Amino acid sequence: MIHVKFCGIRRQEDIEAVNRLQPDFAGFVFAKSKRQVSKEQAAALKELLDPGIKTVAVLVNMPAEEAAILANSGIADLLQLHGDEDAAYIAKLRTLTRAKVIKAVRLRSANRAINAKLLAEAAQADYYLFDTFLPDNYGGTGKTFSLSLLNSLSIDKPIFLAGGLDAGNVAEIIEQMQSDAKLFPFFYGVDVSGGIETDGIKDPIKMEAFMKVIRG
Numbered sequence: 001m002i003h004v005k006f007c008g009i010r011r012q013e014d015i016e017a018v019n020r021l022q023p024d025f026a027g028f029v030f031a032k033s034k035r036q037v038s039k040e041q042a043a044a045l046k047e048l049l050d051p052g053i054k055t056v057a058v059l060v061n062m063p064a065e066e067a068a069i070l071a072n073s074g075i076a077d078l079l080q081l082h083g084d085e086d087a088a089y090i091a092k093l094r095t096l097t098r099a100k101v102i103k104a105v106r107l108r109s110a111n112r113a114i115n116a117k118l119l120a121e122a123a124q125a126d127y128y129l130f131d132t133f134l135p136d137n138y139g140g141t142g143k144t145f146s147l148s149l150l151n152s153l154s155i156d157k158p159i160f161l162a163g164g165l166d167a168g169n170v171a172e173i174i175e176q177m178q179s180d181a182k183l184f185p186f187f188y189g190v191d192v193s194g195g196i197e198t199d200g201i202k203d204p205i206k207m208e209a210f211m212k213v214i215r216g
């Protein structure tokens, strides 16, 4: 089963679409972003969310103590670290909360050694999330990366794919993953934000089209 995460949920209308379409995860962005929500907004949105859908806090270099509060207060079921958090940060977070951790690894197209180093720093997470690297931009870029960058990495835990996914390209990406016997066993889910928006606002038609590709 391919899990789906809809990220950047920030309005009551977004929650209504999420509840209807039933992705596995809904992401609240706490990092600086046009999609940023406050702790209070996220708590209110979570109240409206179908309890079967897990919430993910998307964080960029937030102090571990604050990240743990988001999880321990029940706002976030999982923590997605999308910044420069390293192995020591994840180890500290483990002492503060039992929430599962997704570590984003933003892949550099030109440098396999850096990618391997980033993966090693993420090794204590529960999931890897692969995203596109752009300088001066931590995520939500809407840009894809080449899956060939994964070939040189020793992947040993469930992975989410992210970066510029939409209803038009996700089927091909899934097909490519399915054809790779080494990677496919670790392929856990897809994560999308910009690809389900129109003019920066979540678009229920694009959300539905995305789910249709995944679930049929």
Ligand SMILES: O=C(O)c1ccccc1N[C@@H]1O[C@H](COP(=O)(O)O)[C@@H](O)[C@H]1O
Pocket: 007, 008, 027, 029, 031, 032, 033, 034, 035, 058, 059, 060, 082, 129, 131, 138, 139, 140, 141, 142, 143, 162, 163, 164, 165, 191, 192, 193, 194, 195
């Ligand atoms: O969505 C954001 O604004 C964001 C900001 C800072 C860090 C991560 C962010 N989102 C994550 O980025 C990827 C890719 O998003 P897209 O589909 O390319 O728009 C995804 O993992 C989001 O969770």
